[in-house]
Amino acid sequence: MTRNVAVKVDHLYKVFGRKPKDAVEKLKAGLTRDQLPSSTTAAVIDASFEVLEGEIFVVMGLSGSGKSTLIRTLNGLWEATDGSISINQEELTGMSPARLREARRTKISMVFQHFALLPHRTVRDNVAYPLEQNGVPKAQRLAKADETLKMVGLDGWGDKMPSELSGGMQQRVGIARALAADTDILLMDEAFSALDPLIRREMQEQLIELQGQLGKTIVFITHDLNEAMFLGDRIAVMRDGQIVQVGTPEEILTDPANDYVAQFVQDVDRARVLSAGSVMEPARAHITEQAGPRNALRTMRDNFLSATVVTSRDRKVLGMITDRDALKLLRQGENSLSSKIKPLDTVHRDTPLIDLFVPSVESPLPVTVTDQDDRLLGVIPRVTLLAALAAATPPTEEMSVLQAPLPADVVDAALNAEGGE
Amino acid sequence: MDEFRIPIGEVADTVITWIVNNLNALFSVLRTIFDEMYGAIFAILDGPGWIVITILAALIALLSRGWKFMLGTIIGLVVIVGVDQWENAMSSLSLVLVATFWALVISIPLGIWAAKSDTFSALIRPVLDFLQTMPAFVYLIPALLLFRVGVAPGIVATIIFAMAPGVRFTELGIRSVDAEVVEAGQAFGSSPSRILRQIQLPLALPTIMAGVNQVIMLSLSMVVIAGMVGAGGLGGDVIKSLNRLDTALGVEAGLAVVIIAMILDRLTNAFGKHSGLFAKFRARKPHVDSVPQDSMNA
Numbered sequence: 001m002t003r004n005v006a007v008k009v010d011h012l013y014k015v016f017g018r019k020p021k022d023a024v025e026k027l028k029a030g031l032t033r034d035q036l037p038s039s040t041t042a043a044v045i046d047a048s049f050e051v052l053e054g055e056i057f058v059v060m061g062l063s064g065s066g067k068s069t070l071i072r073t074l075n076g077l078w079e080a081t082d083g084s085i086s087i088n089q090e091e092l093t094g095m096s097p098a099r100l101r102e103a104r105r106t107k108i109s110m111v112f113q114h115f116a117l118l119p120h121r122t123v124r125d126n127v128a129y130p131l132e133q134n135g136v137p138k139a140q141r142l143a144k145a146d147e148t149l150k151m152v153g154l155d156g157w158g159d160k161m162p163s164e165l166s167g168g169m170q171q172r173v174g175i176a177r178a179l180a181a182d183t184d185i186l187l188m189d190e191a192f193s194a195l196d197p198l199i200r201r202e203m204q205e206q207l208i209e210l211q212g213q214l215g216k217t218i219v220f221i222t223h224d225l226n227e228a229m230f231l232g233d234r235i236a237v238m239r240d241g242q243i244v245q246v247g248t249p250e251e252i253l254t255d256p257a258n259d260y261v262a263q264f265v266q267d268v269d270r271a272r273v274l275s276a277g278s279v280m281e282p283a284r285a286h287i288t289e290q291a292g293p294r295n296a297l298r299t300m301r302d303n304f305l306s307a308t309v310v311t312s313r314d315r316k317v318l319g320m321i322t323d324r325d326a327l328k329l330l331r332q333g334e335n336s337l338s339s340k341i342k343p344l345d346t347v348h349r350d351t352p353l354i355d356l357f358v359p360s361v362e363s364p365l366p367v368t369v370t371d372q373d374d375r376l377l378g379v380i381p382r383v384t385l386l387a388a389l390a391a392a393t394p395p396t397e398e399m400s401v402l403q404a405p406l407p408a409d410v411v412d413a414a415l416n417a418e419g420g421e
Numbered sequence: 422m423d424e425f426r427i428p429i430g431e432v433a434d435t436v437i438t439w440i441v442n443n444l445n446a447l448f449s450v451l452r453t454i455f456d457e458m459y460g461a462i463f464a465i466l467d468g469p470g471w472i473v474i475t476i477l478a479a480l481i482a483l484l485s486r487g488w489k490f491m492l493g494t495i496i497g498l499v500v501i502v503g504v505d506q507w508e509n510a511m512s513s514l515s516l517v518l519v520a521t522f523w524a525l526v527i528s529i530p531l532g533i534w535a536a537k538s539d540t541f542s543a544l545i546r547p548v549l550d551f552l553q554t555m556p557a558f559v560y561l562i563p564a565l566l567l568f569r570v571g572v573a574p575g576i577v578a579t580i581i582f583a584m585a586p587g588v589r590f591t592e593l594g595i596r597s598v599d600a601e602v603v604e605a606g607q608a609f610g611s612s613p614s615r616i617l618r619q620i621q622l623p624l625a626l627p628t629i630m631a632g633v634n635q636v637i638m639l640s641l642s643m644v645v646i647a648g649m650v651g652a653g654g655l656g657g658d659v660i661k662s663l664n665r666l667d668t669a670l671g672v673e674a675g676l677a678v679v680i681i682a683m684i685l686d687r688l689t690n691a692f693g694k695h696s697g698l699f700a701k702f703r704a705r706k707p708h709v710d711s712v713p714q715d716s717m718n719a
Contacts, residue, residue: 075608101611
């Protein structure tokens with residue numbers, strides 16, 4: 001599972017204004033950016049991170065946090081003041097302008113917040129623009145442009161002018177243009193921020209789909225935490241020019257590095273970020289198929305349950321059994337549970353919480369979480385699900401039952417009667 | 422305080438005298454170029470007779486703006502013929518065309534440079550202020566000294582007087598191109614010259630065209646003054662009528678200047694805009710300003 005590093009940023013500084021090098025020295029000596037003279041602005045301070053091949057790496061921060069400057073140093077639109085950037089193991093800092101242009105043509109392309117399409121060219125010519133810069137013959141680049149437009153769902157729009165398209169479509173053209181360049185790395189600067197929310201969600205889904213197909217490395221800039229959480233394989237949170245935390249969405253949500261991040265993630269739609277696996281609890285009460293009705297009933301009684309999960313020996317979920325059915329089997333003198341096992345819906349551990357509500361309501365049991373081999377990993381009682389959304393500590397008691405358990409004396413009587421024989 | 426005198430005038434005089442004495446060869450070459458260009462264009466405009474030129478002008482008017490402008494052009498040109506100013510008008514027009522050509526050849530590159538370099542922009546701004554506000558007559562003095570009486574000093578004075586808006590509008594046009602679009606060019610690895618040609622100039626074109634329009638208008642206003650140095654044309658008649666207090670001649674020549682000015686103004690205004698038959702030929706698709714969002718998934 002070791003993946004190559006596509007972009008490596010090492011102690012990167014970007015300072016605007018007078019005497020930027022001096023400012024970097026001062027920052028390295030421990031001054032904060034507010035202590036610098038007013039003629040200089042430190043936009044990026046000591047940023048270090050690695051973006052792996054084929055991952056969506058999101059840089060998230062509020063406006064003025066330096067994220068737009070950071071992304072522009074990655075393709076050399078801004079020259080780094082100090083530190084280094086390498087793209088596919090090739091050092092970008094200190095490259096000659098001509099080499100830098102070549103790197104931009106062949107390695108890194110970019111999608112812009114306000115689309116930045118050429119308004120005087122057709123959609124097709126816009127998409128073909130990077131190829132034109134690469135010297136691809138006209139017929140070939142137009143064919144490639146059409147192919148790429150198809151990929152983003154704009155088949156047949158090639159002859160239109162950009163102004164004839166809606167915002168969402170224009171940004172698809174922007175994405176198509178970046179894809180047509182056929183670079184491994186895509187920089188996306190607030191690419192969906194100018195779109196209205198419904199279209200934004202659609203574009204996010206499409207981006208993930210495209211990334212799945214093409215395996216591009218994407219560095220995505222956003223100020224929208226929900227977007228960051230939705231898109232990012234990993235997220236870097238920026239504040240005042242510094243990267244305060246790098247981690248997976250769940251790490252950032254469940255283990256914020258400081259108060260700032262914690263405050264920031266307060267408003268996030270946790271239901272979409274957290275997965276079943278991250279909130280589940282150990283399944284304390286489950287029985288194997290071989291256990292028999294007696295053990296099943298005993299387990300349920302001890303745990304105050306009216307039903308429980310039945311697994312095979314290797315923890316594969318087979319279904320569930322209710323206490324009433326177990327009791328019947330016991331009374332009938334059956335030794336196996338198999339005749340009364342009812343089907344049980346399970347969820348995969350990567351399922352986001354948002355998709356657990358319906359199963360949680362419909363199932364008589366806590367939602368059962370499994371791995372890809374359908375093995376039991378844990379359970380999510382309703383209370384745990386709600387607590388996870390509230391960011392509170394999950395309760396210790398399982399409280400999810402549709403039907404009250406059988407009175408203990410009835411069970412005891414039955415157990416004793418059978419046991420007495 | 423009687424002795425306090427800054428000898429700017431003397432310095433200017435010395436400089437011009439030095440130039441006249443030492444760079445005479447250069448100026449006679451320039452003079453020949455201007456004279457030849459003027460002569461060639463005048464021959465084209467005046468040679469075929471007013472009917473041919475009027476028909477051609479009407480056609481251009483139709484293509485650039487439409488039939489109303491065509492009608493106005495025809496009426497205007499017929500009026501010029503009617504007041505017996507055709508030859509003068511063609512002479513002045515030739516002078517304007519030559520002066521405008523050179524003014525643009527000089528001012529557009531300067532404007533591009535000014536857009537690229539803040540330093541140059543800061544340097545050239547006071548120069549442009551100077552060129553635009555210095556009374557136009559003053560240019561005639563060195564022009565006369567350097568080029569002697571004739572069309573050339575008129576053209577040179579016109580170029581100097583008229584080029585300022587060319588620089589200003591070109592700079593403004595390029596600077597106001599959406600920075601993100603230019604950045605897109607850079608991000609896809611285009612060279613600065615390609616960005617200039619493929620992005621900045623095409624997008625700055627409407628503004629540059631407004632500058633061209635201003636250059637032409639200023640050239641025309643200078644034409645009358647150029648008449649004083651023997652450039653002839655409508656300006657010659659205006660100056661003549663001024664000397665003789667001849668109202669009739671003055672009004673007729675002045676009216677011809679106004680008519681030429683209006684035609685050129687409307688014509689250059691149409692450049693860079695989508696109007697007239699020409700635009701209809703060119704347009705591949707009807708232009709829609711916005712498409713409703715719900716067509717998104719079409």
